[in-house]
Amino acid sequence: MNDLKVIGKEHIGKIEFTGIEGGFGKNKKAMLVKDIAQIHNQPLSEINRRINDNRSRFKNNIDIIDFLNGSEPFRKFAEDNDLIGSNRTQHVYLLSERGYAKLLKILDDDKAWDIYDQLVDNYFNMRVAIKNNEPSLVQQRRLSIMEENAATRKANMLYKLAMATTSESSKQALIAKGAEVLTGEMEIPILKEKYYSAGEIAKELNISGKKVGMIANELGLKAEQPGQNEYGRWANSKSKYSDKEVPQWLYTEKGLRAIKKELKTIA
Structure with missing residues (x-):
């Protein structure tokens, strides 16, 4: 178990948590998700849900350890240190610095990144640098992390703006700018995927737009707002009845085929 x-x-500062070493390598720092939940002022169940929904993004024993679903020594460690809340507890997660960084991308708020700066500066890296008497490395690491985090936040904001616009040219420009912020290179992406509105599908299949929406809901094609999936994505469009913009689900070719296939089965 790497000691x-x-x-x-x-x-x-005002942050208090259980310090843990090992698990991800000798002397490597780690954090319990139950402490992370308290730090971010969110229920443990919500943080666990966000992890479980993105579980494939977390690599076992590199980003994350689940004390209750790993090897027996991990479960025993959790039991010996009173980390298991009750018999109904399904997961007791431990995150490495890398795993915590991935969780922050999922949580995605300024408070999360500010806290991460503090933890990286003072917990994950500071001890090692001080022990080795390398204060200049501490400062360099701090500046590097701050710059990376600022770039990530800016790129994420540009991506959200891109997803919110109905202009494809503006969307491409915003996504390209976000890529430039992260990589230093600006490349206008080529849109290969064609999207269809409910009205366009309704016209092609000779049914109402309302019927299209009902079938999509029955099949569970739509992602949670403002997300996207293989069947389509959410976009904002101007309401025909007012100047307000309203969310509209746009279908991919696969989404169109799913509607068409379901229509044949109920015909």
């Missing part, structure tokens, strides 16, 4: 051990309560 997994509890090193006691850690304090960074």
Whole structure:
């Protein structure tokens, strides 16, 4: 288990959490998700849900350890250190610095990144640098992290703006700008996917737009707003009845085929 051990309560400003070393490598710092939930002022169940919904993005024993669904020594460690809340507890997650960074991308708010700056500066890296008497590395690491986090936030904001616009040319330009912020290179993406409105599908299949929406809902084709999936994506469009913009689900070719196939089965 890479000498997994509890090193006691850690304090960074007003943040208090259980310090843990090992699990992801010798002397590597880690954090319990139950502490992360408290730090971000969110229910543990919500943080676990966000992890479970994106579980494939977290690599076992590199980003994440689940004490209750791993090897027996991990479960015993959790039991010995009173980490299991009750018999109904399904997951006791431990995240590495890399795993925590992935979780922050999912949580995606300014508070999350500000907290991450503090934790990286003072918990994940500071001890090692001080022990090795390398204060210049601490400062360099801090500046690097701050620059990376600022670039990530800016790129994410540009992506959200791109997803919110109905102009395809503006969308391409915003996505390209986001790529430039992250990579330093600006490349206008080529839109290969064609999208169809409910009205366009209704016209092609000779049914009402309302019918298209009903079939899509029955099949569960639509992602949660403002997301996207293989069947389509959400976009904002101007309401025909007012100047307000309203969310509209646009269908991919696969979404169109799914509607068409279902229509044949109920015909």
